[in-house]
Amino acid sequence: MIKIRRSKERGHANYGWLDTFHTFSFNTYHDPNFMNFRSLRVINEDRVGAGQGFGTHSHADMEIITYVTSGALAHKDSTGGEETLRPHEVQRMTAGTGIRHSEFNPSESEETHLYQIWILPETKGLKPGYEQTYFAPEDKKGKLKLVASRGGDDGSVKINQDVALYSSILTKGEEVSHELKPNRHAWLQVVKGALELNGESLQASDGAAVNDETSLKVKSLEDETEFLLFDLN
Numbered sequence: 023m024i025k026i027r028r029s030k031e032r033g034h035a036n037y038g039w040l041d042t043f044h045t046f047s048f049n050t051y052h053d054p055n056f057m058n059f060r061s062l063r064v065i066n067e068d069r070v071g072a073g074q075g076f077g078t079h080s081h082a083d084m085e086i087i088t089y090v091t092s093g094a095l096a097h098k099d100s101t102g103g104e105e106t107l108r109p110h111e112v113q114r115m116t117a118g119t120g121i122r123h124s125e126f127n128p129s130e131s132e133e134t135h136l137y138q139i140w141i142l143p144e145t146k147g148l149k150p151g152y153e154q155t156y157f158a159p160e161d162k163k164g165k166l167k168l169v170a171s172r173g174g175d176d177g178s179v180k181i182n183q184d185v186a187l188y189s190s191i192l193t194k195g196e197e198v199s200h201e202l203k204p205n206r207h208a209w210l211q212v213v214k215g216a217l218e219l220n221g222e223s224l225q226a227s228d229g230a231a232v233n234d235e236t237s238l239k240v241k242s243l244e245d246e247t248e249f250l251l252f253d254l255n
Contacts, residue, residue, distance in 0.1 A: 023234050024220060027056070029227035032067075039074035043067040045211075045229055059209050059231050060254040061183050064140035067227060069133055070095070075126030081117035083148075085141040085181045087170060088113040088125075089189075089250065091213055093134030099123035103152035107136075111156045112169045112189075114179040118148035137213070137250070143182040153179045162191045166198055166251060186253040192217070192242035200238045200251060207254045208232035210240070215247025 033044035033051030044051045045065035046058055063084070075096070088095065088107055095107045099115065100122040107113050115121065127134040155177065161167050170187035174180030178187075190198055192215075202208060210219055210230045217223075218241040219230055232238065240249070 023232070024222050025231045025233075026222060026224065027229040027231065029225065032227075039071040041069040043227065058142070060207055061142045061144075061185060062139070062209055062252060062254060063142050064138065065209075065211060065229065066138045067136075068138060069135050070125075070127045071133060072127055072129050072131050076124060078122055078124045080120060080122050081115075082120045083143060083146045084117045085143050085183055086115040086117060087139040087141065087179075087181070087187070088115075088136060089139065089213075090134065090136045091248070093132050093136075094128055095134050095136060096126045096128045097123065097154075099150075099152055101150050101152050103154075105154050107154065110159055110162075111154055112179050112187075113154040114152070114170060114181055116143070116148055116151040116182060118143075118150040121150040137211070141181060141183050141185055144184065145182060148182055155179050157189065159191060162189050162248075164190075164192065164196055164198070166190050166200060184255040188251040188253070190240070190249055190251070192240070192247045194242055194245045194247075197239060197241045199240070200253070202232070202236055202238065202253065205255070208235070208238060209252040209254065210238075211250045211252075213248040213250060215242060215244040215249075217242050217244075217247050217249060 166188040
């Protein structure tokens with residue numbers, strides 16, 4: 023069964039410096055039908071204005087993945103992590119017992135477009151941590167590239183939950199497949215372009231929850247279609 027979450031149906035807020043869409047309930051947006059999907063708690067699509075950002079704030083007991091699609095995001099946290107995140111890099115922050123961080127768009131002229139993803143950890147009270155890895159676009163073209171996983175397999179960032187996150191870039195007409203093991207579920211998030219998921223059409227920023235399927239077939243409907251695929255317990 024595939025349940026599509028259309029882009030236009032998501033929660034939305036525009037603060038001037040931040041234009042944000044919420045796939046699941048977040049902050050002042052509340053929808054009892056979209057609280058989470060399995061351990062996937064937040065998928066926020068953010069556009070941050072030039073020179074703007076999120077001041078220092080706290081998180082606890084959450085695995086936070088940041089995926090920039092254009093522009094850059096300067097990150098600084100209380101573990102000593104201080105990096106600038108750009109497209110094709112994946113950042114994982116384990117909030118654990120508590121972490122403070124800030125995120126800013128360092129450009130004076132360009133907007134930053136990003137997805138921030140929160141995953142509920144399998145254990146609370148973990149030691150806070152930070153990791154950031156670059157995945158070359160050519161390694162994602164025409165295939166599913168593992169970018170985050172429980173074991174940090176194949177050079178992916180390590181997350182403290184039984185989740186495998188894949189990234190892919192497809193040309194028009196190109197297809198990839200993914201097999202789901204028994205009692206596994208999936209969420210597909212379209213980042214750019216358009217695609218078909220088992221025959222269902224999705225556009226940029228659409229998402230889809232997948233239950234009771236054994237095989238997923240993704241076919242690109244446009245050039246440079248980019249998407250994220252979560253394999254969840």
